[in-house]
Amino acid sequence: MTSTLISSNLSSSFFPSQTLRRIRIPANSIPGGCSIRTRRSKIVSKSLDLPLLPFSMSEVLVPTESKTLHLYEARYLALLEESMKRKKNMFVHFILDPISISESATEASFAARYGCVVLIENVERLDVGALVSIRGAGRVKISRFLGADPYLSGEVRPIQDRVNQESIYELTSKVSQLKESIKNLNSLEIKLKAPADAPLQTPLINSLNWAEDERPVECDKSFLPSLQERLSFSAFQPISGSSKSELSRLQQEKLKAMDIKDTVERLELSMALIKENISSVAAKLAIQSLDIR
Known part of the structure; x- marks a missing residue:
């Protein structure tokens, strides 16, 4: 399987830990699509609480895509352990996109975009961190953030295509x-x-x-x-x-x-x-x- 090796060090300048603790997500900045249709045509709203791993705008992950992550920071290794032990080998890969940062602002604003639930397919332990093979499974909307210490976590809902x-x-x-x-x-x-x-x-x-x-x-x-x-x-x-x-x-x-x-x-x-x-x-x-x- 061919996959792209990337680092979990998402750069302290892009996602500093201090900033992650005071993220303000505008309500209208998160994509919709939390409702799905069942075979009986009833509207069902489902949600899961999952760890969230942010990436830059150039690293969107689509369903079916495979990627290999090199996780070595303590917070991301903690995210990995939580995903494997209590979240059925799942977490959310998403884009944390700065949308309005000014010199006078006291808090940074970000938009949570292009969320994708991923399945952990393989983990290779290293002397420093771990290589983690993941697979995009399906699109999700991040409804709300639940925590940021030691890593981001949130409530997510599925996004699926309309069926005509x-x-x-x-x-x-x-x-x-x-x-x-x-x-x-x-x-x-x-x-x-x-x-x-x-x-x-x-x-x-x-x-x-x-x-x-x-x-x-x-x-x-x-x-x-x-x-x-x-x-x-x-x-x-x-x-x-x-x-x-x-x-x-x-x-x-x-x-x-x-x-x-x-x-x-x-x-x-x-x-x-x-x-x-x-x-x-x-x-x-x-x-x-x-x-x-």
């Missing part, structure tokens, strides 16, 4: 197209990698396989998106040899995907991205075949 029964046929068709396109792109990426020891599974196909796997998960099912919604997120992965501009573009597409509330619309965004990536990888393969050095 009239678009079921279109949804099924687009899901099939996306799956086929992702597998085609994965085949091209494998050829691009060249080294004999390169893995046969790219981040893209890894996310697709996870999205299709309906293995039982201990967390409340209302926090897990439908199969179609999970699949619609699986395309938002970096491809082999991505440039800085391509990674920046991917980040913007991920933000759009997290904001969309309609699965068909997200599938269309996914297909456009996959088509662009297929063209890009095909061009790189053509250059590679010329053996240009």
Whole structure:
């Protein structure tokens, strides 16, 4: 499994511990979407109290995406232990975005954006801290903060796409197209990698396989998106040899995907991205075949 190694040291200048203890979240700055529909069409509001791990705006995590964290600060190791022992291997990855900081302000204001419940898939203990493999499961709204010592915690509610029964046929068709396109792109990426020891599974196909796997998960099912919604997120992965501009573009597409509330619309965004990536990888393969050095 290919994942990105990042540090849990989120920089004292961006998230100083003193600031975290006096965060003021404007009520209208947190995305909505706390209600979901059951099969009986009743509105159900669910919530969980979970540890919260903040990241910068450039590190949004989407459902189905895998990431590896290097946790070594005491507060984040405490968050890890709480998640594993009492929270069924779950916590929330979210973006803590400064929205109004002035010289005269006595307290900083932040918006809690793009929350994603994550599942801890593996933990490797190190001499200093731990490497933690996580998987994005589903989008959440942070309803309120419950504490900040030694780490942030809060009440979260699920966000899921609206279901339009009239678009079921279109949804099924687009899901099939996306799956086929992702597998085609994965085949091209494998050829691009060249080294004999390169893995046969790219981040893209890894996310697709996870999205299709309906293995039982201990967390409340209302926090897990439908199969179609999970699949619609699986395309938002970096491809082999991505440039800085391509990674920046991917980040913007991920933000759009997290904001969309309609699965068909997200599938269309996914297909456009996959088509662009297929063209890009095909061009790189053509250059590679010329053996240009």
